[in-house]
Amino acid sequence: MASAFSATAFMQPLFLNSSSTSSSRSSDRPLFGDLSSSFLGSTTQNLSFSRPCIVPSPSASSSSSCSARRRTVVSVSEAVKEKKSAANASLSNLLVTKEEALVLYEDMVLGRAFEDMCAQMYYRGKMFGFVHLYNGQEAVSSGFIKLLKKEDSVVSTYRDHVHALSKGVPAREVMSELFGKTTGCCRGQGGSMHMFSKEHNLLGGFAFIGEGIPVATGAAFTSKYKREVLKEADCDHVTLAFFGDGTCNNGQFFECLNMAALWKLPIIFVVENNLWAIGMSHLRATSDPQIWKKGPAFGMPGVHVDGMDVLKVREVAKEAIGRARRGEGPTLVECETYRFRGHSLADPDELRDPAEKAHYATRDPITALKKYIFENNLASEAELKAIDKKIDELVEDAVEFADESPVPARSQLLENVFADPRGFGIGPDGRYRCEDPKFTEGTAQV
Numbered sequence: 001m002a003s004a005f006s007a008t009a010f011m012q013p014l015f016l017n018s019s020s021t022s023s024s025r026s027s028d029r030p031l032f033g034d035l036s037s038s039f040l041g042s043t044t045q046n047l048s049f050s051r052p053c054i055v056p057s058p059s060a061s062s063s064s065s066c067s068a069r070r071r072t073v074v075s076v077s078e079a080v081k082e083k084k085s086a087a088n089a090s091l092s093n094l095l096v097t098k099e100e101a102l103v104l105y106e107d108m109v110l111g112r113a114f115e116d117m118c119a120q121m122y123y124r125g126k127m128f129g130f131v132h133l134y135n136g137q138e139a140v141s142s143g144f145i146k147l148l149k150k151e152d153s154v155v156s157t158y159r160d161h162v163h164a165l166s167k168g169v170p171a172r173e174v175m176s177e178l179f180g181k182t183t184g185c186c187r188g189q190g191g192s193m194h195m196f197s198k199e200h201n202l203l204g205g206f207a208f209i210g211e212g213i214p215v216a217t218g219a220a221f222t223s224k225y226k227r228e229v230l231k232e233a234d235c236d237h238v239t240l241a242f243f244g245d246g247t248c249n250n251g252q253f254f255e256c257l258n259m260a261a262l263w264k265l266p267i268i269f270v271v272e273n274n275l276w277a278i279g280m281s282h283l284r285a286t287s288d289p290q291i292w293k294k295g296p297a298f299g300m301p302g303v304h305v306d307g308m309d310v311l312k313v314r315e316v317a318k319e320a321i322g323r324a325r326r327g328e329g330p331t332l333v334e335c336e337t338y339r340f341r342g343h344s345l346a347d348p349d350e351l352r353d354p355a356e357k358a359h360y361a362t363r364d365p366i367t368a369l370k371k372y373i374f375e376n377n378l379a380s381e382a383e384l385k386a387i388d389k390k391i392d393e394l395v396e397d398a399v400e401f402a403d404e405s406p407v408p409a410r411s412q413l414l415e416n417v418f419a420d421p422r423g424f425g426i427g428p429d430g431r432y433r434c435e436d437p438k439f440t441e442g443t444a445q446v
């Protein structure tokens with residue numbers, strides 16, 4: 001997709017009003033190989049073309065001209081501006097307090113440093129299987145997850161380490177899991193793509209794309225069931241489902257949007273649109289690249305946000321999480337982001353245009369937040385450096401901890417694999433078959 005990335009690709013306005021019927025539809029443009037697509041909206045002024053708008057729901061006022069439209073947040077940049085001007089009228093025009101800014105900064109730096117360390121450890125042979133890093137996408141994880149309560153749930157994909165960290169799973173446990181050690185959050189049995197923590201309501205990383213979306217929908221259904229059927233009035237738990245652009249072409253995505261809208265579930269579908277699904281450009285793989293539009297099609301708000309800007313993500317997340325908590329139903333949020341590394345650590349990353357990569361490198365979300373912090377005198381350079389140092393030490397400690405931790409016993413091999421391991425897992429002598437040294441002979445080394 002080298003030529004899809006050109007200066008002119010950003011020149012056209014991107015109309016985000018989902019209720020418009022003709023001019024913004026992708027059918028007006030070539031569907032395939034549209035090299036001058038205006039899709040990459042967040043990289044330019046494009047978002048400012050859309051009108052600030054929270055369109056009323058059909059039920060709210062069926063007579064107004066707007067009433068035929070669904071309640072749809074259509075412009076994130078405008079939403080943020082509105083918020084700013086409202087705040088202007090009060091004491092501060094800032095989107096975050098100093099404390100909030102530092103929480104976001106620390107979480108993003110943790111995500112970045114952790115992943116950089118993973119790359120080192122992977123190439124040193126400390127990790128096995130595929131490892132997918134999150135560099136570049138930190139604003140999405142931090143912008144959303146740092147607003148959650150512990151009881152709220154998160155469902156991730158195979159690119160899950162940083163979601164786990166943002167949700168509060170200790171770095172030691174995530175690193176140990178990656179090393180396949182017993183001290184990992186899944187006792188070493190899950191590895192990179194299957195982070196899980198009951199304590200932190202991290203309901204899993206999922207290796208099959210789209211696999212986590214129904215799980216998240218089920219978790220959201222549980223919250224609603226508890227509140228409305230079991231009469232647990234204070235159960236206002238929210239679920240976030242994170243997944244990629246490529247996954248939005250899977251059936252499970254559509255099925256779950258339908259159920260979530262139908263039952264008004266407290267869920268936010270967070271699409272991390274990093275423009276690529278392994279080596280397949282999003283623009284070539286989907287009939288309408290504006291994923292957020294699929295929300296209104298199912299009767300829920302669809303929002304498109306600059307996923308390289310943690311403060312914008314946070315504003316959108318606040319609104320969507322608030323809606324879900326109040327029982328107003330689901331939201332689909334498309335965060336336009338970019339991954340700074342290959343698809344996985346096994347990917348030489350030769351397909352993406354170097355100019356595209358260089359462009360997004362200038363939009364590093366951590367650098368952007370730093371700039372905002374300094375411009376608004378929220379913290380000094382020394383304060384941020386102290387956070388960087390603390391995180392470096394924490395990540396070093398996580399590696400040492402993981403390295404020194406024991407590997408699981410062979411007897412753990414079949415635990416939690418079968419509901420009843422007798423027959424396959426346990427031999428006639430009552431012992432786990434996997435304890436027999438010959439169990440893995442001729443197959444993988446365990």
Ligand SMILES: Cc1ncc(C[n+]2csc(CCOP(=O)(O)OP(=O)(O)O)c2C)c(N)n1
Pocket residue numbers: 159207208209210243244245246247248272274276277278343
């Ligand atoms: C059901 C299923 N089909 C195919 C794959 C192979 N696969 C692994 S990652 C991937 C691309 C997913 O891209 P996207 O959803 O954009 O996520 P990203 O990797 O960009 O975060 C595919 C097709 C899979 N894991 N699961």
Ligand SMILES: [Mg+2]
Pocket residue numbers: 244245246272273274275276277278
């Ligand atoms: Mg992708």
